[in-house]
Amino acid sequence: MSYKARVALKTAVWIASLWPLGVLVRGFLTDDLGANPIDYITRTLGLTALVLILTSLSMTPLRILFGWSWPIQLRRLLGLLAFFYVSLHFSVWIGLDHFFDWRRMWQDVLKRPFITVGVLALVLLIPLAITSTSGMIKRLGGANWRLLHKLAYVIGGLGVLHFLWLAKKGRTTPFYYAITLAVLLGVRSWDWLRKRRLAARSRPLPEGERASARS
Amino acid sequence: MLIKRDADSKLRGEDISPRDITDHGIYLNRRAFMTGVAALALTPWGREAEAQGSLRPLQATKNPAYQVPDALTPYKSVTTYNNFYEFGTDKGDPAAYGASLKTRPWTVQVDGLCAKPKTFDIEEVLKFPLEERVYRLRCVEAWSMVIPWIGFPLSALLKRVEPTGQAKYVEFTTLVNPEMFPGQKRGIFGFTLDWPYTEGLRLDEAMHPLTLMTVGLYGQVLPNQNGAPLRVVVPWKYGFKSGKSIVRIRLTSEEPKTSWNRAAPSEYGFYSNVNPEVSHPRWSQANERRIGELRRRDTLMFNGYGDQVASLYAGMDLKKFY
Numbered sequence: 164m165s166y167k168a169r170v171a172l173k174t175a176v177w178i179a180s181l182w183p184l185g186v187l188v189r190g191f192l193t194d195d196l197g198a199n200p201i202d203y204i205t206r207t208l209g210l211t212a213l214v215l216i217l218t219s220l221s222m223t224p225l226r227i228l229f230g231w232s233w234p235i236q237l238r239r240l241l242g243l244l245a246f247f248y249v250s251l252h253f254s255v256w257i258g259l260d261h262f263f264d265w266r267r268m269w270q271d272v273l274k275r276p277f278i279t280v281g282v283l284a285l286v287l288l289i290p291l292a293i294t295s296t297s298g299m300i301k302r303l304g305g306a307n308w309r310l311l312h313k314l315a316y317v318i319g320g321l322g323v324l325h326f327l328w329l330a331k332k333g334r335t336t337p338f339y340y341a342i343t344l345a346v347l348l349g350v351r352s353w354d355w356l357r358k359r360r361l362a363a364r365s366r367p368l369p370e371g372e373r374a375s376a377r378s
Numbered sequence: 379m380l381i382k383r384d385a386d387s388k389l390r391g392e393d394i395s396p397r398d399i400t401d402h403g404i405y406l407n408r409r410a411f412m413t414g415v416a417a418l419a420l421t422p423w424g425r426e427a428e429a430q431g432s433l434r435p436l437q438a439t440k441n442p443a444y445q446v447p448d449a450l451t452p453y454k455s456v457t458t459y460n461n462f463y464e465f466g467t468d469k470g471d472p473a474a475y476g477a478s479l480k481t482r483p484w485t486v487q488v489d490g491l492c493a494k495p496k497t498f499d500i501e502e503v504l505k506f507p508l509e510e511r512v513y514r515l516r517c518v519e520a521w522s523m524v525i526p527w528i529g530f531p532l533s534a535l536l537k538r539v540e541p542t543g544q545a546k547y548v549e550f551t552t553l554v555n556p557e558m559f560p561g562q563k564r565g566i567f568g569f570t571l572d573w574p575y576t577e578g579l580r581l582d583e584a585m586h587p588l589t590l591m592t593v594g595l596y597g598q599v600l601p602n603q604n605g606a607p608l609r610v611v612v613p614w615k616y617g618f619k620s621g622k623s624i625v626r627i628r629l630t631s632e633e634p635k636t637s638w639n640r641a642a643p644s645e646y647g648f649y650s651n652v653n654p655e656v657s658h659p660r661w662s663q664a665n666e667r668r669i670g671e672l673r674r675r676d677t678l679m680f681n682g683y684g685d686q687v688a689s690l691y692a693g694m695d696l697k698k699f700y
Contacts, residue, residue: 197470198459198669199521262673267662275660329660332641333467333570 164233176237180244183211184251201259208255212248213322215241217343220319224350239295242315246292249285277328284321287314319344436594437508438528444511444588446682448668451523453596455669460603461517462622463571464552464559471561472603479558479623481607490549490629493540500607504593506530511590516652516681518616522666527611528594533585541581541629548584549634550577550610550621571637577621578634578648579612580690588613588686614683616650647700651691652681656700 164172187207190196196203219241222234261268271278291312293299300308323344326337460472465479486503489495508528516522536548552575556562562573583589590611593600600606605622612620618638628634638646645659654664654677665674680687691699 198455199469199667201667201672202521259672260674264674267664271662274657277660331467333463335467 164236169233169236172233172237173240176240176244180211180215180241183207184248201255205252205255205260208248208252209326212245212252213326213340215245215248216315216319216322217340217347219245220315220344220347224347227350227354243292243295246288249288253282253285277325280321280328281325284318284325287318287321291315291318316348319347434599435597436528436599438510438594438597439508441509441511444509444513446512446514446524448514448524449670450512450526451669456523456525456595457601457603459669461519461617462561462603462605464561464573464575464623465603466561467570475560476602478560479602479606481602481623484607484625486608486624487626488535488539488628489626491542491545491631492536492629493542494538496539498535503535503591503608506534506591508593510597513588513590513611513613514681515611515613515617516666516677518618518646518650518658518663520658520661520663520666520677522668522677522681524668526596527590527592528597528600529590529592529611531587532589532591532610533587535591535627536584536629539629544631545629546581547630547632547634548579548581549626549628549630550579550624551626551628552576552621553623553625571641575621575637576634577610577619577636579619581629582690583612583687586687586690588683614652614680614687616646616652618646619650649691649696649699651687651696651700652677652679653696653700654679656697 187196187204191200191204219238222238222241225231225234257263257268272282273279291314294303294308294311303311323337323341326340330337458473459469461469462472465472465475482500484500485497486500487495487497508530510526510528512524512526514522514524552573553559554562554574561570564570579589590613592605592609592611593607595601595604600609605620605624608624609622610620610624619636633648636646636648639648652663657663663677666677667674678684
C-alpha cells in the first residue's frame with residue numbers, strides 16, 4: 164500500500180472515530196442531549212469504545228477471510244482510540260455521574276458485576292496503551308509483546324459482558340455485540356485449528372504425537 | 379397624619395394578612411408550571427402537538443394538600459423520557475410511537491371480588507371530580523421527576539364497585555394490542571415482557587388517598603406516552619408499579635403476579651417501595667438523578683411520603699418484602 168493511501172486510510176479512521184465525540188460536543192453546546200444528558204453521554208462514549216474495540220479485533224479476521232493485509236496497520240490506532248473513549252467514559256462516570264463520590268463508586272466496583280468487569284477492562288487496557296509504541300515493541304521483544312496484546316480478546320469479552328449485564332431484560336442491542344465478538348473469535352479459532360492441522364499434515368511427526376494431533 | 383400612617387403601613391405590607399401571602403414553595407411551583415406551559419405553547423414541538431390534537435386542556439382543581447417544594451420537571455422531559463415497553467425499550471420510543479395508540483373508544487372493566495362489578499366508559503371516568511397534585515416520581519433506574527398530575531383517588535373508583543371482605547389485592551392490566559403497541563410484537567430474540575403488563579397493589583395501598591387514578595398532566599389530557607387514557611400513580615413506589623393504559627382493574631384475594639417480578643424476581647419485588655437502603659442487585663438506590671439536575675440527590679424513604687404511608691408497612695421487614 165502506498166504512503167498516500169495509508170495516510171488517507173488513517174485520516175478516515177480518525178474522522179470516523181472522533182465523529183461521535185463531535186456530535187456529543189455539539190449536542191452539549193446546543194443543549195440537545197435529551198432529558199438525561201449525563202446518561203446519554205455515558206452511553207454514547209461506552210458504546211463508541213466498544214465498537215472501536217470490536218473493530219480493532221476484526222482486523223485480523225479480515226486478513227484471514229479475505230487475505231487483506233492493510234487492515235493490520237489500523238489496529239494500533241483503533242486500539243488507542245478505543246482507550247481514549249474508555250477513558251472518557253470512565254471520567255464521566257467519576258466526575259459527572261458520581262461527582263467524585265469515591266466511597267460509593269468503590270462499593271459499586273465491588274458489588275456490581277457489570278461495573279467490576281468494566282473497570283477491569285479499563286485496567287487491562289492501560290498496559291496495552293503504554294506498550295503501543297514501536298520502541299516498546301522492541302524493548303519487550305515481538306513474542307512477549309504479542310502475548311501481552313492477546314489481552315485485547317479478554318478486554319473485548321469484558322466489554323461485551325459489561326454491556327450485557329447492565330442492560331435490562333428485553334434490550335436486544337447487547338446481544339448483537341456479543342454475536343459480533345463470537346463471530347470474530349470464531350474466525351480466529353477456525354484459522355488456528357486449520358493452521359494446526361496443516362502443520363500437522365506437512366510435518367512428519369513421530370507416531371505418538373500424530374495420534375494426539377488428530378484427536 | 380392618619381392617612382400618612384396608613385399609607386406607610388400599606389407600603390410595608392402590614393394590611394396583608396399572612397393568610398393571603400402565597401407560600402414561597404407554591405409560588406415557585408406556580409412559576410415553574412406557568413413557565414412549563416408557556417414554553418410548551420411556544421415550542422414548534424408544542425405547536426405540532428397542538429395541531430395533532432394531542433395537546434388538549436383538562437380542567438382540574440389544584441389540591442393544595444398534595445404539593446412538593448421541589449421544582450417541576452419540564453413538560454418536554456416528562457413527555458419524551460419514558461419507560462413504557464409497550465412502545466419499545468428505548469426511553470424515546472414512547473414519544474416516537476405514541477401516536478399509534480387509539481384511546482377512544484376505551485373502557486375499563488372493574489371486577490373481581492366486589493358487589494357491583496362495572497365496566498366504565500372512559501368518558502364516565504373523566505366525570506369523577508378531577509384534581510391536580512404534584513408528586514415526585516422515582517424510577518427504579520435511579521432517576522426521578524416532579525410531575526403535576528391530574529386525576530382522582532383510586533379509592534373513589536373502587537368504592538363504586540363495593541369490594542367484598544375477601545378482596546385483599548388489586549390487579550391492574552394494561553391493554554394488549556400489537557397494532558397500537560409496537561413493543562408488544564415479538565423481537566428477534568423473542569424475550570420481552572409477557573403481555574399483558576400487569577401490576578398490583580395491596581387493597582390498603584390501593585385505597586390510600588395518595589394513590590391516584592390519573593388522566594392528565596400539566597393541565598392537559600394524559601399524553602399517550604405517559605399511559606393514556608388512564609393510569610395509576612403510586613408516588614411512594616418505583617415508577618413501574620404505576621400501570622399505564624389500564625383496561626382492567628380486578629379485586630383479588632391473592633397477591634397478583636406482576637410483570638417485572640415475573641421477568642426478574644430478584645430485581646423487582648411485589649412491593650417495590652422506594653427505599654434508599656435496599657439496593658437493586660445491579661445499582662444502589664441510595665441516590666438518584668433528578669431529571670434536569672447535575673448532582674445526584676439522596677433518595678428519600680418512601681420517596682418522601684413516609685409520613686403518610688409508613689404505617690402501611692409497620693412490622694414488615696422491607697429488605698425481605700422489597
